[in-house]
Amino acid sequence: MRADNWAFQSDNSASRAMGRTGGRLACSTVGLWLGLLLLCSWGFPGSAEPRAPPENIAIIGAGIGGTSAAYYLRQKFGNDVKIDVFEKGEVGGRLATVTMQGQEYESGGSVIHPLNLHMKRFVKDLGLSAVQSPSGLVGVYNGETLVYEESSWFIINMIKLIWHYGFQSLRMHMWVEDILDKFMRIYRYQSHDYAFSSVEKLLHSLGGDDYLGLFNRSLLETLQKAGFSEKFLDEIITPVMRINYGQTMNINGFVGAVSMSCTDPGLWAVKGGNKLVCSRLLQASKSNLISGSVMSIEEKTRTKQTGNPTKVYEAVYQTGSETHSAFYDIVLVATPLNRKMSNITFLNFDPPIEEFHQYYEPLVTTLIKGQLNSTVFTSRALDEFDLGTVLTTDNPDLFINSIGFVSSVEESNNNPQPKADRSHVWKIFSAGPLTKEQILKLFVSYDYAVKRSWLAYPHYTPPEKCPSIILHDRLYYLNGMEVAASAMEMSAVAGYNAALLAYHRWNGHTHMIDQEDLYEKLKTEL
Ligand SMILES: Cc1cc2nc3c(=O)[nH]c(=O)nc-3n(C[C@H](O)[C@H](O)[C@H](O)COP(=O)(O)OP(=O)(O)OC[C@H]3O[C@@H](n4cnc5c(N)ncnc54)[C@H](O)[C@@H]3O)c2cc1C
Ligand SMILES: CC(C)=CCC/C(C)=C/CC/C(C)=C/CSC[C@H](N)C(=O)O
Secondary structure, eight states: OHHHHHHHHHHHHHHHHHTOOOOHHHHHHHHHHHHHHHIIIIISTTOOOOOOOOSEEEEEOOSHHHHHHHHHHHHHHOTTSEEEEEESSOTTTTOOEEEETTEEEEOSSOOBOTTOHHHHHHHHHTTOOEEEOOOOEEEEEOSSSEEEEOOSSHHHHHHHHHHHHTTHHHHHHHHHHHHHHHHTHHHHHHHTTOBOSSHHHHHHHHHHHHHHHHHHSBHHHHHHHTTOOHHHIIIIIHHHHHHHHSOOTTSBHHHHHHHHGGGSSOOEEETTOTHHHHHHHHHHTTOEEEESEEEEEEEEEEEOTTSOEEEEEEEEEEETTEEEEEEESEEEEOSOOSTTTTOOEEESOSSOOOOOOOOEEEEEEEEEEEEEOGGGTOSSOGGGOOEEEEEEOSOTTOOOSEEEEOOOTTOOOSSOOOOTTOEEEEEEEESSOOOHHHHHHHEEEEEEEEEEEEEEEEOOOSSOOOOOSEEETTEEEOGGGGGTOOSHHHHHHHHHHHHHHHHHHHHTOGGGBSOTTHHHHHTTOO
């Protein structure tokens, strides 16, 4: 019906515009063509001409989330838009290294899963290379003894696992694989340009109500319901949650599965340091890095020389002791929003943009070059201690979450061997800084110790709601994704999603946002 009306209207207007009184047939033919043209450009979903791109986009935060958003925004909007990326600290954010004796070691995000396809693609497209992460033997310490110890013989490991825990390890592996399989759907959706306006909708599109259920319930509840034993949960699953997220099984089931996927083989890192991905993404996206701290965002109306008033966001930022401001059509916030981590105020929004209070877990990474005092963990002779990582159970008397030996960012170390002098670089995760006494308890002797304190990951307390991705008309927030799970790949997924969302909303492509049943719809697409 609408199409007929347009054809009719454009018929009249076309003949008036031509200012001639030619035969009705000629006029209506021209009108029909014009109508068809209009129909093609407005009438069919998905065929709308993109409007002129925005002039200026701001991204706050040059971690993996912000820099991947810059990369994808450039791909979507093209070369004419100016992209400013604000960073108050170091490019890379929670991807960072510390230097010891001239060698660099990862102090933040370190391992990448072999199926993390955005990270894989970045490394390939940006001319970087991968190194295998160390995969030494793992033991679990409960404060008194090693309750589980891996063997270098695959068959012995299998027998040990079955002896201690029956087939729960295998069942756990299958549970994680199923969740990971569904997670992989996001790559297909994103490669077809689909975007989501909320984290919950994104999760639902991956695996329906079951997937959302995982996010809304604790890992403990989910695994207890699935029949896993208390012993298996205490001795195997909790220690993995402690090394990866510094938390217990009270985290949500989705982040629990992400964490368990770290026990898969083939973990890797970027040669030279994971943070290189961020600096290369910035370069490749031809963004301007502004070393400054954004303090506030406010919507303003600007009248351009062309006369039309437009709505823009004013970002007020500080570089050193100077305060500046700049105007943007679109703003992406790519940092956790809370007073301690970003301290950004949203001024005069109506309705107001809520204050975010997401609590992030304090975590300390300590790197120590020294000789481990293995008698802390076992009564066996020192030269028989062949564990590369010791995980811990949830025992309040323990002052570390984990300790494991690490390689520098330049070394590919698939099967690290103990050094002749038994002196290695060890990475320790703990809730607070280690005292000298604690270090001396863990090490017979040590040469160097370097620490880095983080507000590392959200404190997970399911059920919880992810903050909105759309904070305001053209103002987007990426790090709500971390409430589902915090990992490099999750920030990259959030960065791509926000870039697609901003692009589609700018161009009015509503059919590319929050599509239901995408998995079924895309099954037949190449
Ligand atoms: C110790 C540790 C170990 C980890 N291990 C792994 C791992 O092995 N594998 C894995 O996948 N993930 C790991 N993670 C998680 C991973 O590092 C993070 O999920 C990811 O790096 C988050 O990236 P992001 O860009 O979203 O946030 P961030 O990296 O935090 O980036 C936000 C940036 O915004 C900047 N910023 C904040 N406020 C402002 C402001 N007002 N103005 C300007 N700039 C601002 C910050 O300085 C920061 O650089 C680990 C994290 C930690 C802390
Ligand atoms: C997003 C998906 C599907 C998988 C990501 C798996 C992954 C690599 C998660 C990282 C979890 C995490 C925060 C680990 C921190 S500690 C890492 C490591 N054990 C270390 O010793 O540094």
